[in-house]
Amino acid sequence: MVKITYVEYGGTEHVVDVPAGQSVMEGARDNNVPGIEADCGGACACSTCHVYVHPDWIxxxxxxEELEEDMLEFAHEPDSTRSRLTCQIKVSEALDGLVVEVPERQI
Incomplete structure (x- = not known):
């Protein structure tokens, strides 16, 4: 299991174990992390799993990929350096300790 920290907009942290091979979005969904809506179920067809990656992890x-970059244009206050869609980040042992910050809201 890989430990990932999801930080809500208000600062509340959720440290969860996510199996390697899943996406960061699936880890949030399966652990009821608030703020990760994942309306498209991980198909990279919306921006409702948008997060800001902690600078240490960028x-x-x-x-x-280009499709993710296109979808990020629809995200709430995207950051050209830190914004990512969690459905597009596959969990591996190399990501143990990853920290992502949930935006104020999803679009």
């Missing part, structure tokens, strides 16, 4: 993640 360089450790694979780059966003």
């Amino acid at each position: 360089e450790k993640l694979p780059s966003a």
Whole structure:
């Protein structure tokens, strides 16, 4: 299991164990993390699983693909450096300790 910390907009932290192979979005959904709506179920067809990746982790993640970048244009207050869709981040042992911050709201 990989530990991922989801930080709500108000600062509440949820540290959860997510199995390798799942997405960061599935980890949030399966552990009832508030603020990750995941309306499309992980198909990269919306932006309701948008998060800001903690600066310490940005360089450790694979780059966003073009479809994800397109969907991020619809996210609430996207950040060109830190915004990612959690449905597009696959969990691996290398992500143990990942910290993501949930935006004020999802669109």
